[in-house]
Amino acid sequence: MSSRYKEFSTLNLPLTEAEILKQWEQNHTFEKSISQRSGASPFVFYEGPPSANGMPGIHHVISRTLKDLVCRYKTMQGYLVNRKGGWDTHGLPIELGVEKELGITKEDIGKKISVEAYNQKCREAVLRFKDKWDDITRKMGYWVDLNDPYITFKNEYIETLWWLLKQLYSKGLLYESVSIQPYSPAAGTGLSSHELNQPGTYKDVKDTSATVMFRALQNEQSKFLHDAVHGAEVFFLAWTTTPWTLPSNLGLTVGGSIDYVLIQTKNPYTQLPINVVLAEKLLPKYFKPEEEIKEDVDFAASQNAAAGVTAIPWRRVLQCKGKALEGLQYEQLLPYEANSIEEIKNITPEANPFRILLADFVTTEDGTGIVHTAPAFGADDFKVGKKYNIGILTMVDKQGKFVDGLGEFSNRYVKNYKDEEEFVDVNVDIAVKLKKENRAFRVEKYEHSYPHCWRTDKPVLYYPLDAWFIKTTAIKDRLVELNKTIQWKPKSTGEGRFGNWLENMVDWNLSRSRFWGTPLPIWKTEDGESIKCIGTIDELNNEIKLANEVLGADINKDYLHEGILDLHKPYVDEIILVSDTGQPMKRVPDLIDVWFDSGAMPYAQWGLDYEKLSTGHKHPFKLPAGVEKFEELYPASFIAEGVDQTRGWFYTLHAIAGLVFDTVAYKTVVSNGLVLDKKGNKMSKRWGNVVNPFETIEKYGADATRWYLITNASPWDNLKFDEDGIKEVQRKLFGTLHNIYQFFALYANVDGFNFSEQYIPVSERPEMDRWILSSLHTLIGKVTQYYDEYDPTQAGRAIEDFVGEQLSNWYVRLCRRRFWKGEYEFDKICAYQTLFESLETVVTLMAPISPFYTDAIYMSLNEVVKKGAPQSVHHVFFPKAEQPYIDTDLENRMKLAQDACSLILSLRKKQNIKVRQPLQKVLIPVLNPTMKAGLAQVENLIMAEVNIKEIAYLNPEDTFIHKKVKPNFVLLGKKMGAKMKAISTALSNFSQEEIQHLEMNGQVFMSAPAINETILLSEVEITAEDIPGWSVATGNGLTVALDITLTKDLKMEGDAREFVNRIQNIRKERGFELTDRISVTVDDNTNLKESLITFKNYICAEILADNFSWVAGLQGESVIEVNDNQLVVVVTKNK
RNA sequence: UGGUCUGUAGCUUAAUGGUAAAAGCAGUUGCCUUAUACGCAAAAUAGUAUUGGUUCAAAUCCAAUCAGGCCAACCA
The missing domain is CATH 1.10.730.10 (Isoleucyl-tRNA Synthetase; Domain 1)
Structure with a gap:
């Protein structure tokens, strides 16, 4: 134990921090902070795993500070707060990074480089910046256990994911289906949304757009339409910017509450009389008001109008809601062998196509209000098509050309994917054909923005690809309900952003066709009849042996002895399993969405416990030492990440917990805002405005940085750094x-x-x-x-x-x-x-x-x-707030003293009188006894602080003071409501006598016609405004008046104080110790002599002088100035 | 395009619907110190993005608009 407190020189946060860090590490301060709480009730924290393949940024520092401070606080509150670190190691950014580094593209994988070598590269790249991350973690003071982190690429981790997937599979919540995804025919690959969000992906292009006519079938249901036009043909108008999707058309979609009209008119190309249906709102896009005809005329008669006449007369025949059109049938627009009804039923046996469907994505912004629906080529189309079971036609192959069996269009590319010089746009040809057949109503170039493949610069198609889904919609209501039990900070993120997301949830598309990630543990037979979902490594190894036994010789021969050693590609793909019927089964080549990796972290961070598994334990996970039940680790009491994780981690945690265990995964979640640069722009490498956290911490220290990040703005607001x-x-x-x-x-x-x-x-x-x-x-x-x-x-x-x-x-x-x-x-x-x-x-x-x-x-x-x-x-x-310490009255009167001092100092300043110059008196009007009592208790303090000799109080009844009265709006507002304005004006016009009257009686009746109410003293605020004839200052309901008369005595005391100050400066300059005694000699020849002699005792006590003497004509090194007098002094230290 | 959040002095932030919109920083002026120029004090600086509405009373509630962020999408 040292006997002296350590004295630091100037503050140097970075240096101090480095020392403290060393001590923490030597003393295992972090570990002890946890072990000391063993046995205490747990506060469960989950670390959202960062990806260590990029440098940490300042935005990581803010969310980690938030996490750290909560964990530290809860530890100090007595909780046991374990903090297991983790690393997110799979995913597209890692793959793209490796591709870039190797100078290859996705297509090269498996060709120029083996999958094995590629994945090895990814594995190495994943923790490339781990050192940097570890370093920033240390330096910023983020306490998290990095000795035993969970790592998502490890077998044990993947195995747990498989087990979870198997639970879902067994519950029927994991299924295969088709999903419509962005696909680049030129590159022959699907594109992730990440790739689609690359800058420059969306380009403005001019495409051939067509408004085409689908002929309504005549039957009982459509009778009301046909009757209206005396049994003539009726067409539905639909607009498309992709005519190449028309051969795949299977439905027309309308909005249920949109108004549609049946119009009698002529086809502008063929001049034939026709009847068309479209949304009423969009009439102006196709017809001119001045050409409207009100009476029923014979449109066929006008057919012979002179050539060159472009007028298109039109007449409203009928109006109805979209709802009335639902289920109406129409004739296929472009029938060929390949898209015949037989072919459609081949693909979807129960299909019932060519009908009018209802969906709420239909708008009346563009087109006709009737949407041509080709389920294969649009996500919305697919969804509504599935709902109505209209089947699916994919008349374009993966190269981007039409399939066989489409007549003259067969095998033609739908866009110029091959850079053919002689390329003829098939979309134009389709439009021409439809014009000739009286099936096109308008054809024109249309400019719009359309996504392009970032690699090939060619347009992207939306294309149906096989994918595996988790049926999250099955428990949507439960997820919404569970979400309501979660404490969100800020609330709006949970209710608004997250709540809305849950309400509009779709099934979770789990499939990714990449290489470095968790493989989907599903094996299928060739015909797809038989499926196996593998839940553990043991199970897989048993299946490997079984397949070898059933199928014979070479099957799985590399995996027979030790079983599988690495669950990644390409090894899992080499494994052949066998179905119950003896058929070989291959793995579905997909990987799973990396978000499943991190969302499964509450379970996978511990890994599977085979013993518990064998007994069918509900939570068959390993537990760290000292933990008895999984419930001590789940759900999290608290998690925190950036708000951009709302649909990411926050969602996947919630979904997996809900799906597998029917609970929440976390009880409180804080979503912090983003860190912007000081101009409010997003930080990005491209703009060069990224803040390097290492430099910041080195320069200012982690403490100052953390404090700034936390106190400058609420964590959930964006922070302008x-x-x-x-x-x-x-x-x-x-x-x-x-x-x-x-x-x-x-x-x-x-x-x-x-x-x-x-x-x-x-x-x-x-x-x-x-x-x-x-x-x-x-x-x-x-x-x-x-x-x-x-x-x-x-x-x-x-x-x-x-x-x-x-x-x-x-x-x-x-x-x-x-x-x-x-x-x-x-x-x-x-x-x-x-x-x-x-x-x-x-x-x-x-x-x-x-x-x-x-x-x-x-x-x-x-x-x-x-x-x-x-x-x-x-x-x-x-620490705990102890009531016995708290004395509100004391705090209030000290506030009064602070206000009084502030006012008096401002008066001194105004009068230019230094604080060192004592003044005689200050006058303070008091409005009530409480105030007086309060001030009286702190008056010594005030006097000392502002160097005043006495305080005098002016009592309430003293008419000397000018007072002002105004209503207490909070109190009176509720009571008086509409009369407030009148009362307020009346009160401000109160005379001094009226105010005094109110004070004495405690109430006043205001008899003005608009008021007629009694006002209580407690319902108004009375303030002192002025003291005539004094130098006054007012503020915070307090008024002070200062007596600025300088008597001779005051003046001399002022001199003495100034003198003391100068001597103290000399002491400090000479470096005397605080306790050194001194002797002072002063030149005899000075105007100050009287002052100094009068206050000699005071002076000597202040400056610790044992001797104070006078010498005429003193020569010395120190010439001081006291109140405009020059003075020579000699100061010496006594031995 | 949809959802959501934000918009207050030059800057960063405050203000349970309650009436001269509060601080700090920067700038200006002056000053203190046996802890501190890393301090103290003074003066100045806005009418709360815009427009409407509700209310006795709006920065605060409602609606629309504008601008910015984020998320989701871009589908005829």
């Missing part, structure tokens, strides 16, 4: 704290204070001490509440205010003398104990947010004062 903000935190908060500590250490070392004296009960301490301790405990209460509400921003701001305003600027400043004056006895000990306690407590409150410097102070304090204190601030229990 500005270095100047960190500087300010460093300077203001940490600088101030540092000075307070330094001040304490300096004097405590002089006096040898080490808290060995008995703890002095608060009630016995001086008012100032009771005040700061009361404020401190009020602060503890606030901070605890804010932390508990996951609102560290408010907690931090409250602490900042306390440290800066209360502790430093008021308590320490006013109490300085107590530390250096007088003997080491009661008052001094009180001061030390109080300041010690305040410092220790305040660093404890701050510790979760900025863990380093607070620990440095904590340790320094307790190196001298070891009251059996724990080794680190992170091991102590969070």
Whole structure:
């Protein structure tokens, strides 16, 4: 135990942090913070795994600070908070990175490089920046266990994923279906949404668009249409920008509540009379108002109109809602062998195509309000097509050309995918054919933005691809219900963004056709009749042997002895299983969505426990030492990530937990906003405005950075990152704290204070001490509440205010003398104990947010004062707000004193009178006895602080003061409502007599016609406004008047004080110790002699002078100036 | 395009629907110190993106618009 408090030189956060970090590592401070809580109730935290294949950025620092501070706080609250780290290691970004590095594309994999070698590369790339991540984790002070992290590419991890998938499969929640995905025929590959979001993907192109006519079948259901036009043909108009999808058409979709009209008109190309149906709102797009005909005329007669006449007369015949059209049938537009009804039924036996369907995605913005629906080539089309079971036709192959059996269009590319010079756009030919057949109503070029493949620059198609899905929609309602039990910060993300997402959820498309990821554990026979879903490695190994036994010789021969060693491609794909009927089964080549990896982390981080598995345990997962039940680790009490994870991790965690275990995965989730640059732009490498967290931490320290990130904006708001903000935190908060500590250490070392004296009960301490301790405990209460509400921003701001305003600027400043004056006895000990306690407590409150410097102070304090204190601030229990300490009245009257001082100082400033110059008197009007009593208790303080000799009070009944009255709007507003305006005006016009009357009687009846109400004294606020004839200042309901007369005595005292100040400066300049005694000699020839002699005793006491003498014509090195008088002095240190 | 969040002094943030919109930073002026120019004080700076509405009372509630962020999409 040291006997002296460590005294630091100037504040150097980065240096201090490095030392603390070393100590933490030597003393295993983090590990102990957990082991010390063993047996305590757990607070479960999940670490969202970062991907270590890129450099960490400042945005990682903010979300990790948030996680860290909650975990530290909960630890201090007495919980056991385990923090297992993890790494996300699969996924597209990693693959793309490797492809870029190797200079290859997806198509080259398996050709130029084997899948085995490629995956090996990925495995190496995955943890490329692990060192950097580990480094930032250390340096920023993020406490997480990185010794035993979960890693998503490990077999045990993948195995758990398989087990989960098998649970889903067994419940019938995992199924294969077709999904419509972006596909690049030129590159021969599907595109991920990530690839589609590359810049420049969407380009404006001009395409041939056609409004085409589908002929309605005449039957009972369509009678109302045909009757309206005397049995003539009726056509549905539909618009498309992709005529090549027309041979695959199987339906027409309308909006149920949209108004449609039947129009009698002529085909502009053939001039034949026709009747068409389209949305009423879109009539102006096709017909001119002036050409509308109201009466029933013979349209066929106008057929012979002169050539060149472009007018298209039209007439409304009938109007109906889309709902009325539902189920109407129409004739196939472009029938060929390949898309005959027999072929359609071949693919989908129960198909019932060529009907009108209802869906709510139909709008009346474009086209005709009737949407041509080809289920193969649009996600919406597919969805509505499936609902109505209209089948599916894919008349375009994977190269992007029409299939055989489409007549003249067979084998033609639908877009110029091969860069043919003679390319003739098949879309134009289709349009021409339809024009000739009286099936096109309008054909034109249409410019729109359309996605293109980023590799080949060719247009992308939406194409049906086989995929495996998780039937999340099956438990949609349950997921919505469970979500309501989750505490979201901010609330709106949970209710709005996440809630909406759940409401509009679709099944989870799990398939990815990539190479580096968790393989889908599903094997199928060639004919697809038989399917096996594998749940564990053991199960797979048994199946491997079984297949070898049944199918014979070479099957799985490499995997017979040790079983499978790596669950990745290509090995899993080499394994052939056998069906119950003896057929060989191959694995479905897909990988699963990486989001399943991270969403399954609550289970997979532990791995499967075979023993529990064999007994059918509900949670067959391994458990870390000391944990008895899985329930101690699940669900999470708290998780936090960026708001961009809403549809990512937050969703997959929620979905998997709901699907497999019917619970939530987390009880509280904080989604933090993004970090923008100081102009509010998103940080991106392209803009070069990315902030390097290493540099920031090195420059300003992790503590200041963390504090800034947390207190500048609420975590869920976006943060505009500005270095100047960190500087300010460093300077203001940490600088101030540092000075307070330094001040304490300096004097405590002089006096040898080490808290060995008995703890002095608060009630016995001086008012100032009771005040700061009361404020401190009020602060503890606030901070605890804010932390508990996951609102560290408010907690931090409250602490900042306390440290800066209360502790430093008021308590320490006013109490300085107590530390250096007088003997080491009661008052001094009180001061030390109080300041010690305040410092220790305040660093404890701050510790979760900025863990380093607070620990440095904590340790320094307790190196001298070891009251059996724990080794680190992170091991102590969070302070509790103790009611006995809290004295609200005291805090209020101190506030009064602070306000009074502030006002008096502002008056001094106005009059240009220095604080060192004493003044005689200040006048304060008091409005009620409470105020007077309060002020009276702090008047000594005020007088000392502003250097005034006396305070006089003006009583309420004193007519000397000008008062003003105004309503208390909160109270009166509710009661008076509409009369408020009149009351407010009337009150402001009150005379001084009326106000006094109100004060004496406690109420007043206002008889103005619009009011007629009695107003109570408690319902108004009376303020003193002015004291005629005095120099006054008003603020915060307080008024002060200053007597600025300078008497001779005051003047002399002022001189003395100035003199003291100059001598103190000399002491400091010469580097004297605080306790050194001195002798002072002053030149006899000065106007100040009278002042100095009068106050000689005071002066000597202040400057610790034993001798004070006068010499005429003194020569010396020090010439000082006191109130415009030059003066030579000689100061010498006494031996 | 849809959903959602945000918009307050030059900048960063405050303000249970309650009436001269509060701070800090930067700039200006002056000042203190046996902890502190990393400090203290003063003056100045906005009428709360816009437009309407509800209300005795709106930065705050409602609607629309505009701008920005995020998420999802881009489908005829």
